[in-house]
Amino acid sequence: MIDTGLVRALVDGQFPQWAGLPLRRMAQAGSDHVIHRLGDDLAVRLPRHDGAIGQAEKEYAWLPRLAPHLPLAIPEPVAVGRPALGYPWPWAVSRWLPGEVATVEQFGESIQAATELAGFLAALQAIPAGDAPSPDGRSLAARDAETRAAIAEVSAVFDAASMTRVWEAALSAPEWDRTPVWFHGDFHTGNLLAVDGRISTVIDFGGLGAGDPAKDMMMAFTLLGPGPRAAFREALAVDDATWARGRGWALASGLNAYTSYASIDARVAAQTTRQIAQAIS
Incomplete structure (x- = not known):
């Protein structure tokens, strides 16, 4: 189960610079990821199943290269977290994106x-x-x-x-x-x-x-x-x-x-x- 306690422990253990930021789970996050808002400016996304793994690393590698050429905003990756504490897959931290x-x-x-x-x-x-x-x-x-x-x-x-x-x-x-x-x-x-x-x-x-x-x-x-x-x-x-x-x-x-x-x-x-x-x- 991917609960807020696990996400808090993952963030604090791997990215201590964000340990003091409030963390809250977002209710509507789709079927592939659990999403938490971290402070005002960041989002943490963890795959729910093995069909969604690999996205964190792919976006971190490619989106910064594509973004300058595109007329609409796209996610801005900040970091990729490692599997730990029983959670088996890489996970992502990115800039929070406003909107509905x-x-x-x-x-x-x-x-x-x-x-x-x-x-x-x-x-x-x-x-x-x-x-x-x-x-x-x-x-x-x-x-x-x-x-x-x-x-x-x-x-x-x-x-x-x-x-x-x-x-x-x-x-x-x-x-x-x-x-x-x-x-x-x-x-x-x-x-x-x-x-x-x-x-x-x-x-x-x-x-x-x-x-x-x-x-x-x-x-x-x-x-x-x-x-x-x-x-x-x-x-x-x-x-x-x-x-x-x-x-x-x-x-x-x-x-x-x-x-x-x-x-x-x-x-x-x-x-x-x-x-x-x-x-x-």
């Missing part, structure tokens, strides 16, 4: 938000990626069996024919055959912060890598409605094949979250219901 998680209600119909997010991806993709880390995770093709199983499982809720059509179009789309470009890797609504009605920050770069940018098209289906989605695609000049693969990523990730969490979490149920519906519309 962006919502569909705020930005789903915003052309401005759509073009700003496209601009962020365009700037990210323009950064030379010659020494970028290799992509993490499985390909679309590797998710075929589980995605088809999920389609069958939710066929009473969503149109199975439409889901199958979108999925098969994604699998049959030509693969990315151009120079690898940087991608965020988990570019969706929950990884955006907003301040004063504007998207301010992109967070959670655990999936950062270089290669096919299609996965980052998920944002178009998790946040944006039809009009802004079209503006997002036009601003990025996304070709048909990349768009089809991106729609497939949105469908597959939505189905995975829906079948795993919708029955126990009303917020996830609402978010993934919308995501799946937008992906097949």
Whole structure:
């Protein structure tokens, strides 16, 4: 169990310069990390499971190099903590980021938000990626069996024919055959912060890598409605094949979250219901 007492002991033992700062757990921290605010200016993030390990070191190595080239703020890593006191993985300390998680209600119909997010991806993709880390995770093709199983499982809720059509179009789309470009890797609504009605920050770069940018098209289906989605695609000049693969990523990730969490979490149920519906519309 990752409780505040453990986090306090880890911080005090490894970073005594922060031992006197107040520490409080943040209630909404997502499914991958436990997050505590440390004083006014720092955040401590500890992976909840082995699927989230490696992010602390990746962000510490790469985000300072990417940040100067990007039009939106991204996390500013300060330190990487070591496994200790029974906690098994590296963990991160970064600057505290102000803002609230962006919502569909705020930005789903915003052309401005759509073009700003496209601009962020365009700037990210323009950064030379010659020494970028290799992509993490499985390909679309590797998710075929589980995605088809999920389609069958939710066929009473969503149109199975439409889901199958979108999925098969994604699998049959030509693969990315151009120079690898940087991608965020988990570019969706929950990884955006907003301040004063504007998207301010992109967070959670655990999936950062270089290669096919299609996965980052998920944002178009998790946040944006039809009009802004079209503006997002036009601003990025996304070709048909990349768009089809991106729609497939949105469908597959939505189905995975829906079948795993919708029955126990009303917020996830609402978010993934919308995501799946937008992906097949």
